[in-house]
Amino acid sequence: MTLDTAMDKYYNSIHAYIYGKTGKNQSFADECSNSVFFIFSNKGQTLDDNAVYPWLMKTASNKLKEYYRKLKKENMVTYLEDITVIPSYDTDLSDQMITDADIEEAKEKLISLLSPKDREMYECYFVKKMTYVEVAKKFGIDRNTASKRLHIIKKRLEDEARKMFAVGGAITVFRIIAALFNR
Numbered sequence: 001m002t003l004d005t006a007m008d009k010y011y012n013s014i015h016a017y018i019y020g021k022t023g024k025n026q027s028f029a030d031e032c033s034n035s036v037f038f039i040f041s042n043k044g045q046t047l048d049d050n051a052v053y054p055w056l057m058k059t060a061s062n063k064l065k066e067y068y069r070k071l072k073k074e075n076m077v078t079y080l081e082d083i084t085v086i087p088s089y090d091t092d093l094s095d096q097m098i099t100d101a102d103i104e105e106a107k108e109k110l111i112s113l114l115s116p117k118d119r120e121m122y123e124c125y126f127v128k129k130m131t132y133v134e135v136a137k138k139f140g141i142d143r144n145t146a147s148k149r150l151h152i153i154k155k156r157l158e159d160e161a162r163k164m165f166a167v168g169g170a171i172t173v174f175r176i177i178a179a180l181f182n183r
Contacts, residue, residue: 161176
């Protein structure tokens, strides 16, 4: 299939998909759609006609993943600027100098990194002590999906705690993680 034929046939569909997935970001949807068809012009013209649309959708999906990774990186930089790192001390007593108030502040900063939906799911499971089944029902998903999403949320918070508070020592990181997931 030629580039012109593919664009005539699929451009609007690919653009609408990207536009909807990016929260109606018109300029990115235009740029990304053009990029998808540019890649097609270099690599996709050898595809069978029936394989063109799935290939274009997969390429658009990959471009969206790149977009969200970039956004996540940019947002993390913004968030990290607002975070006060617990200072490191040269003695083994540094971990003992961290107060419960410091732990709570660190916990709040970490939770604020979550999206509103993930934050709500975190609150339901780890604060309100709801079961996977109850969380799944509340969010209209099945139990396995709820379990998987909560695992991803937990892993992200643990990783962020290790990055942000490593200078405070291993015990500090452990105390923050324990405070996050105390059920």
